Amino acid sequence: MIKTRTAPVAKVIPTTLEKFNDVRIDDYFWLNDRENPEVIDYLNKENEYYQEMTAHTQDFQKELYEEMKSRIKEDDESVPYFYNDYYYITRFEIGKGYPIYARKKGSLSAKEEILFDCNELAEGQPYFKLGGMSISPDNTMAIFSTDVIGRRIYTIQVKNLETNEILSDKIENVTGSAVWANDNHTIFYSSQDEVTLRSDKILKHKLGTKQEEDVLVYFEKDDTYSVDIAKSKSRKYLAIECGSSITTEYRILNADTPDGKFKMFQKRKRGVEYSINHYKDSFYILTNKDDAENFKLMKTHEGATTSDNWVELIGHREDVLLEDIELFANYLVLEERTGGLNKIRIMSWDGTEEYYLPFGSETYTAYTSTNVDFETEILRYGYQSMTTPASIIDFNMRTQEKEVLKEQQVLGGQFDKNNYTEERVWATATDGTKVPISLVYSKELKKDGQNPLLLYAYGSYGHSMDAHFSSTRLSLLDRGFIYAIAHIRGGEDLGRQWYEDGKLLSKKNTFTDFIDCSKYVIEQNYTSPAHLYAEGGSAGGLLMGVIINEASELYNGIIAQVPFVDVMTTMLDDTIPLTTGEYDEWGNPNVKKYYNYMRSYSPYDNIKEQRYPHMYVSTGLHDSQVQYWEPAKWVAKLRIAKKEDTVLYLDTNMDAGHGGASGRFEALKELAKEFSFLLDLEKIKH
The missing domain is CATH 3.40.50.1820 (Alpha/Beta hydrolase fold, catalytic domain)
Structure with a gap:
């Protein structure tokens, strides 16, 4: 040096x-x-x-x-998704650093309509971030929010998509999260405390009025909780979520009646988490209620939402973490995690079909993608591994046929996934616990203890650090580095207990796990x-x-x-x-x-x-x-x-x-x- x-x-x-x-x-x-x-x-x-x-x-x-930069396709664009009569696309242009958000009405061959060109919005700003974007139900207006400092303090504005005019409405110093009621005139948004930046308020804004006229809909007094506002996939309900890291509570309102009063879904109970999905006349609830540590799925009628009415659909399993669900007219899709790996399970409502999507690798990530339509047989999901670039795939749940819509391009002509080895190994922690490590490296590499190795981990908040592809990482791999992820306790990589065993008075497990993973890669001659x-x-x-x-x-x-x-x-x-x-x-x-x-x-x-x-x-x-x-x-x-x-x-x-x-x-x-x-x-x- x-x-x-x-x-x-x-x-x-x-x-x-x-x-x-x-x-x-x-x-x-x-x-x-x-x-x-x-x-x-x-x-x-x-x-x-x-x-x-x-x-x-x-x-x-x-x-x-x-x-x-040369490996990245500069003129790239997302896979379009169809929502409320329009195809929505995010794209990039050569030489420009920010995305362009666009849509096409009815057909991909229709004329493109640019919603927001972030390159123009970012001009002259040392920092720029476009926050929440929400299109009105009648497709004529768009809420958008911007942060030009980087402190996650946003200004919300509204754009008329027919005239391209930015309305006079300006809502400042807020979180940037906002949704439309179904009247195309009322906006609900979350706001934060000026000092702590805790999201503590939900307010209601009518187009054409000033921010000081906005109505406080909900204030969260408990300073260990924060609040947010969202709209159901069914578009029928607005939902206020109040949450701490171990407890949740929802209030709901029919989106057709924005001046009505939000109704309690189920009162908070410390240590009980739940999330809600609406379809037809029912809510589907993912919850850890009744000591279901790895979560279970329950259902209730929309008119009887308290937990004494919830009926179990998918029970708790000791070895399977139920992470999320997708609802379709004929299918229920479960995102599960077992043995430290993502699984996607598909079940028909009539009970005639049930299967898992097949994934061959042990160092991969799979997840459901943008699925906004109930009345479809097509599940859109994403897949990648440490040697396989990210793909977006449409899967027909009835015929079990899949179509790869897009695979991330690695430009330059140098990349061949067959030139790399990916593997998962298990280190033994101080207390005897087996901790997985995902690794990727050049096939030419010899395990002689002389290889540089970069070991990455997070290990907090139950955030699982799944094995994933990175084109930038190739700049290390091609120069002889091994890249490894230690799936240490504190994340939810091996289920909810994996998280519980790495927090509060067990937090030191996170640190000793990482140290033991470090010793393991040294002992196994990956590095020194x-x-x-x-x-x-x-x-x-x-x-x-x-x-x-x-x-x-x-x-x-x-x-x-x-x-x-x-x-x-x-x-x-x-x-x-x-x-x-x-x-x-x-x-x-x-x-x-x-x-x-x-x-x-x-x-x-x-x-x-x-x-x-x-x-x-x-x-x-x-x-x-x-x-x-x-x-x-x-x-x-x-x-x-x-x-x-x-x-x-x-x-x-x-x-x-x-x-x-x-x-x-x-x-x-x-x-x-x-x-x-x-x-x-x-x-x-x-």
């Missing part, structure tokens, strides 16, 4: 933080103020340091960027500590923070994206966005047992004087989920603590939030930074 200057050293201003007689001294608490010019100056100095230290990789970054790299973002960044405190000797380098590393300070501050809603995931540190447990693993609070791996840490100044100061403070403290001459970079995007840069290809520039960091450490120059 080439060194040209001394790393920035953040000013030390000790702040004393005390809880339960435990005193923490935070030398960098002052970095929490984004309005302080000294804070911005420090972040800029870190950026300058990163740029200077990696100046020798700038040409390589550009090469990687162009290489990854001199060539092992780890990557995680957000809650996966917390994972990175823990593993380098606990097992830094296993890793040569770490990529931590928007890392949640200052667990104690964040979880003790209920004014920070998302904090109160996180108590069911991490625990409430105002309760001593949770405080002590979190304190024992919080990355920022457990930094010690030792050797730390090479590290690339990225964040966004406007991040509303993991505030920029967490990685900033973490890096500042690590600079003082680390005992070897390893590199440590903090790269702050001063124009972006949690999702990073906007635009289709800007994200590739961020990826090129990460890849060049890894390849530079491996002394791979091109």
